[in-house]
Amino acid sequence: MTTPAVKKAPAEAKSSVIQPLLYKSVVTVYRVFAIVTLYVVLGGVLAYGFVMGFYALNTSWAAPVILSPVDDKSLDFTEKLVTSKQTLEELSVDKKRLEGSIDEMNRHRAALLALEPELHAAIIREKKHNQATGPQLLELDKQKQADNLKTQRVMAQVKEVETAIDKDLAAGLITKGDAATQRAALNQAESSYTDSKISEILLTDNVLEKTTVDTKSLNVLDKQAELISEIAQLDIAIGVAQKQVHEETQQIDRLKQALTTAKLSPYYLSVAGDSAVYFAFVPYDNQGHVSTGTTVYDCFLNMVACKKVGTVKQIFAGEEHATHPIFKTDIRGFLIQMQLDHPESAKSKTVFLNRKPLFF
């Protein structure tokens, strides 16, 4: 059983003469377009594969990085820098203030220390004087008491004398003037006696002061203790202040060290640099090709027709993280500063260090 060839469908048979030509033209155009497209795709795939392979094997590439003063890292760095400088200034001022205080306290302490021996000498001197004059006064006090006792006995006769004066006046033996004069003499004698008693009591007090420890002496001792305490307190305050100064000095040193290190950061150069500075990220895998003065090449299509565009000026120590320019994976590495003769190379996706990657 053989099936005959199928006749063409009526629609096809009736198709106009123009339609086949039209179809042929469309198919021709399509085929040209398709061939071109496929070659482009093929070229693209090969190029893509080559680029992938190239960047998987190449170890001399670096990715230029343009650090803007307003990007997050730079802003963060600037903020920390300003804060550190401010802290450093505050610490310096505080340190100076503390040092001034210490000087003042030292002077005060020296003055107090100078006062202390004088006070001590005065106390000794007074003690010696008291020891010398105390017994003498005691003797005099005793004599005075004896004198007053005698005077008291004499004064007991004054009443009788007054009575005699009154009698003599009444008798007209004496005039009123004489009587008044005699009475004034008697009053003066009584007053002298009273003064003498007062003197005796004062003398007794004086003797007591010089022969026993009295409140005045205690006051002097209290003053002496206060002086010693004040000196001790000053010692403590000076010690604390000196320790604080020491710590602040250390902190200032550390901050200065940190600032010195920070000034070596690319972000500092980016923020503080007067002229344009160019950086590039170098993955650790490509570390072997980097040293100061190494030639930097920029290439067409990131791999061919390379030209020398500058040199490596500086290598920064800090670790940086970046995204691989081709594989888009996270990679670790460091930054370098480039001295570029062609600033536009800073905008290239990659540059090459030390040598041209494909030798042309």
Add this chain to the structure above:
Amino acid sequence: MAPVLVWLILLLCLLISIVKYTLALILKWSVPGAVVKKDYTYQPTVSVLMPCFNEGKTVYETIESISKSNYPNERFEVIAQDDCSVDDSYEWMLKARRDFTNIQVRVGRNTVNSGKARSVCNALQHSTAELVISIDSDCIFHPDAIRELAACFSEPKMGSVGGRVGVRNPNESTITAIQTFIYYAAFQIYKVPENWTRSVGCISGCLFAIRRELLLEIEPKIRSRHWFGIPVNQGEDRFLTHQTLLRGYGTYVNNDALCWTTVPATLPDLFKQQLRWRRSIVRDLFYTLRTLPQHVWTLHPNTVLTLVLTPLGALLGLLVVLTMLSGNPLEWAGPAPLMVYLSVAAVLSWVIRKYSAREAINNPLAFGAYLAWSLVSSLFITTLALCTMDSKDWGTRTKEQEATDDDASRQESAC
């Protein structure tokens, strides 16, 4: 604007896929309406059309498997149509006719190499049955396949019914293992929501049952298919399914109607097969877009979405892969996607081993290679398909066979 649109469409495709798969599982397990009510007493006469080109002894095995069908022998026949094979396929057909006398086997031969679609049409000329089942000549059929397919046609509006295609050589290579996963998931999950609305977008040509009257109605369109004057020989199964739907009939895949096909075992063969399929998908998309209003008014929304978004997703997958490769080329190679794929593989592998032991995969890890294959598929196959729409090459044939085929296609020479 354009990238946003692309991403929106992709997102839509992804969402629809997720919804479809989730819905499929829900439908499969809990909605009886998702499965057609089969009437096994309905036993129409059946013609099994078997176009063949250079299959050798396989055609004999295929006819042998059909001859063992649990279907009344007097109610079905096999019409084998040789498409000018250059090997001994025709002789094997004749031998099968001699050996399997329990059924009627008719053997025909095209006068010129015409391709599968036209060979089916040629075979159709000899059929008088109510139902036609088009099969691939390299498949082995389950004895119940015809019975299962016929039982579904008890629904009056059922136009076409397909069977589930399993893989004969799941463990031949990593490539076949991947395809086993894909085939299984496609039939057991992806087509279930389409089954629910009786609107399967593409019934496999390996086992395709259709009402003869309907096929006769569509036949002129099959014969006249062309791409700017170049005859189209590929993707007749998708075309037939599409035409069935457009005529208001239902389409359905009966997973109890089983057949097993030998899938490509090497990357070049798989590439060629997928390229042929992708061309069909693209061609079908263009057809759908060209007649979109008709689709929207005629078809179930689920069908329109399937017909538009599935191929659109395949096309846009190219853009996704390009974006991915230019943006983050190693994204697909991370441990997370690999773990996801391997987890899916482990689950699928277990399911296949449990429910289809014949297709059990020895090395489930092979599914991990699907990741790489999907990249190749999205990047190259779509591009190549778009640029080779004028190709008549079937693809999965030997050099000698291709040369003969090319010659035949070019000159329509006699066998």
